[in-house]
Every structure is written in structure tokens, then in C-alpha cells.
Amino acid sequence: MDIQTLTAFFMWCTIVNGSILIVWTLIFLLAPELVYRSQNAWIPLPRESFNVVMYCFIGLFKLLFLVFNAVPYLALLLIT
Known part of the structure; x- marks a missing residue:
């Protein structure tokens, strides 16, 4: 595998995962009640615990993305 293919691969991985991170964060910030209601149907959690879990998941995803x-x-x- 040459360096240009590897660079293109990581470019598209960064674009796709960055988009997922931005959309996930925006949905959680702009419509938190909708997210809570939809997830509470499957996994009942108190609102405070749900907020902590969501912030931890977003933070973990951001760290792994970076x-x-x-x-x-x-x-x-930098090396090309």
C-alpha cells in the first residue's frame, strides 16, 4: 500500500467519523428531550444518568476520533 492510498484512506475516515461526531453532538445539544425519550423506550434510565452516559460516550468517541x-x-x- 502506498502513502497516497493510506493518506486518502485516513482522509475519508476523518471526514466520515468527524461528520458522525458533529451530527451526534448537534442532535444531543439541540434535541436532548427527543434523544432521551427515544432511548428511554429501550433502556430506562434516570435523566441525570442518561446525560452522564451521553456526555461520556461523546467524549470517548471524540478521543478515539482524534x-x-x-x-x-x-x-x-506532514510526511508527504
Whole structure:
């Protein structure tokens, strides 16, 4: 696999996962009650616990996004 293919791969991974992160965060910030009601049908949790779980998941996803998508893509851009 050459460096251009690897760079293109990480570019698209960064775009797709960054888009998922942005959409997920916007939905949770703009319509938290809708998210809570839809998820509460499957997994009943108190509202405070649900907020903590959602913030932790968003934070974990952001951390994994940065470590496994954005940083490798930027490193590949720097060496090409």
C-alpha cells in the first residue's frame, strides 16, 4: 500500500467519523428531550444518568476520533 492510498484512506475516515461526531453532538445539544425519550423506550434510565452516559460516550468517541483518525491523517500530510 502506498502513502497516497493510506493518506486518502485516513482522509475519508476523518471526514466520515468527524461528520458522525458533529451530527451526534448537534442532535444531543439541540434535541436532548427527543434523544432521551427515544432511548428511554429501550433502556430506562434516570435523566441525570442518561446525560452522564451521553456526555461520556461523546467524549470517548471524540478521543478515539482524534487518536485513530485525525492524528494519523495529519501525520501523513506532514510526511508527504
